Amino acid sequence: ALYEAVLNEIAGHRESYVDAVLQDTGDFGSFLRRMTRIYVSSVARDPDYLRMELLSVLEGGPAERQFFENRWKPFSDYIEFGLRELAREGTMPAVDGRVAGLLFQGMIREALVAKCISKVEPYRDFELNELVDNLVGLFFRAVGYEETSSGA
Numbered sequence: 528a529l530y531e532a533v534l535n536e537i538a539g540h541r542e543s544y545v546d547a548v549l550q551d552t553g554d555f556g557s558f559l560r561r562m563t564r565i566y567v568s569s570v571a572r573d574p575d576y577l578r579m580e581l582l583s584v585l586e587g588g589p590a591e592r593q594f595f596e597n598r599w600k601p602f603s604d605y606i607e608f609g610l611r612e613l614a615r616e617g618t619m620p621a622v623d624g625r626v627a628g629l630l631f632q633g634m635i636r637e638a639l640v641a642k643c644i645s646k647v648e649p650y651r652d653f654e655l656n657e658l659v660d661n662l663v664g665l666f667f668r669a670v671g672y673e674e675t676s677s678g679a
Contacts, residue, residue: 531588533579555609556674560663562602563635567659574643581640602635603628610670620671627670634662 553561570577580598583590607624614621638658641650650658667674 531590554675555613556663556667556672559602559605559609560660562605563659563663564656566598566602567635567639567655570639571643571655574639577636577639578644599632602631606631610672613672619673622670627666630669631666634666635659638662 579590580594583594603625606628610619610622610624610627613619638650641647642653642655642658653661664674
């Protein structure tokens with residue numbers, strides 16, 4: 528019962544991306560980078576959040592949905608909407624935003640597991656923000672989004 532209460536409390540914690548919005552308007556890429564840095568910083572401060580999230584996924588309990596709603600859905604929604612709008616404007620090719628959101632989520636989550644939890648050898652030399660910036664840049668190239676110089 529105690530474990531379930533702690534899991535539900537952690538799962539109910541919402542990330543605040545207000546700082547990402549307030550830093551300046553920017554473009555799709557710079558905003559996604561700022562959101563990602565906020566999320567990554569919170570996990571780096573307390574990797575137990577990510578451990579609990581992963582355990583809830585394995586257990587398939589109600590907290591799993593809360594983790595998605597409170598921590599990943601803002602990314603998925605922003606990516607899906609942003610990519611659709613960019614394709615509509617003709618500034619990038621059309622891609623399935625739901626699949627792109629899943630790709631992004633998996634990529635960032637796996638990097639955090641490798642760096643903050645497992646601390647596996649190939650990633651020890653990478654500073655966390657450098658690793659995340661490289662992954663976000665790779666994501667942009669994968670979906671056909673060209674960053675502006677201010678977004679890099």
